[in-house]
Amino acid sequence: MRIGWVGFHKEGIPALRAMLERGYEVSVIVTLTPESAAKRSAAADDYPAIAKEFNILLHETENINHPATVELLRGLDLDVIFVIGWSQIVHPEVLQLPRLGMIGAHASLLPHNRGSAPVNWALIRGEDQGGNTLIWLAEDVDGGYIIDQMQFPITQYDTCDTLYDKVANSNREMILRVLPRLIAGERPGFPQPATNEPLLPRRRPKHGLIDWTQNSQDVYNFVRALTRPYPGAFTWLEGRCWWVWHSACLPLDVSLGKPGELIGPVVSPIESSCGLLVACGVGALVLLEMESEEGPLLRGPALSDMPWTGKVFGNE
Numbered sequence: 001m002r003i004g005w006v007g008f009h010k011e012g013i014p015a016l017r018a019m020l021e022r023g024y025e026v027s028v029i030v031t032l033t034p035e036s037a038a039k040r041s042a043a044a045d046d047y048p049a050i051a052k053e054f055n056i057l058l059h060e061t062e063n064i065n066h067p068a069t070v071e072l073l074r075g076l077d078l079d080v081i082f083v084i085g086w087s088q089i090v091h092p093e094v095l096q097l098p099r100l101g102m103i104g105a106h107a108s109l110l111p112h113n114r115g116s117a118p119v120n121w122a123l124i125r126g127e128d129q130g131g132n133t134l135i136w137l138a139e140d141v142d143g144g145y146i147i148d149q150m151q152f153p154i155t156q157y158d159t160c161d162t163l164y165d166k167v168a169n170s171n172r173e174m175i176l177r178v179l180p181r182l183i184a185g186e187r188p189g190f191p192q193p194a195t196n197e198p199l200l201p202r203r204r205p206k207h208g209l210i211d212w213t214q215n216s217q218d219v220y221n222f223v224r225a226l227t228r229p230y231p232g233a234f235t236w237l238e239g240r241c242w243w244v245w246h247s248a249c250l251p252l253d254v255s256l257g258k259p260g261e262l263i264g265p266v267v268s269p270i271e272s273s274c275g276l277l278v279a280c281g282v283g284a285l286v287l288l289e290m291e292s293e294e295g296p297l298l299r300g301p302a303l304s305d306m307p308w309t310g311k312v313f314g315n316e
Contacts, residue, residue: 004082005028005029006030006083015084015168028072029050059072064088070093070097079182114199232244237313237314240292259279260313
């Protein structure tokens with residue numbers, strides 16, 4: 001079977017490596033150019049290294065639908081192309097290139113959370129169950145036939161980064177399960193159930209502004225949903241933008257001050273537990289790691305010692 005691979009995000013790395021280590025032959029790896037990858041969140045640089053290690057043709061592109069990329073894929077006469085960890089919509093003419101079709105993955109239990117940034121939205125919404133779905137790519141974005149699904153828990157300790165590790169592992173398991181079936185001549189899949197659930201909207205860096213009027217649990221979820229490798233949740237203090245990379249939640253039933261007000265330092269002999277206590281609409285949040293546009297990164301005593309008590313975080 002002639003297999004192609006398209007990806008740039010780390011969620012595809014374990015699956016691709018597992019395929020190759022088990023002897024499946026991949027004819028080409030398509031990934032983003034370094035310039036294009038640098039503009040993306042969570043871009044992975046492992047694909048060129050894997051291509052070199054396994055002596056696979058590597059093609060770097062700005063867009064999967066670029067004429068040069070389309071011609072390359074057409075000339076390889078592929079049976080199936082896996083598109084894993086790729087945010088660009090594949091045009092219909094490209095979908096028709098491989099004999100069996102293109103297989104992608106969506107980091108939710110489809111049809112739930114169709115649309116953009118399902119991992120981030122699941123955390124923002126405080127969902128406690130996540131999942132991943134292997135599908136045949138179709139013109140209807142995220143609407144193709146379901147090949148396989150895996151469910152996993154979302155804990156209070158997960159971030160967008162740890163959830164992507166779970167997604168990556170499930171990609172590996174599902175792809176290894178489907179490959180023997182494809183080689184045997186099967187084309188497994190069933191249509192998605194009907195749903196009235198709206199598509200998830202796209203998220204941009206500007207959407208990371210923290211709303212301190214929310215309760216502490218919601219603000220905590222927001223921070224962990226947008227932390228590295230994403231652009232981050234942010235707030236403003238005296239005209240200066242600060243990114244909040246990590247926090248801890250105090251689920252109190254009362255407000256300790258104005259939303260966004262710095263109540264005071266949180267100190268501990270354990271440096272990683274030091275931070276700043278901030279009032280939310282209900283409850284409070286302990287800021288554990290922050291960074292401004294000019295730097296430096298603040299955490300531990302360097303953060304708890306900041307003379308900010310009584311000041312209020314705001315919109316700008």
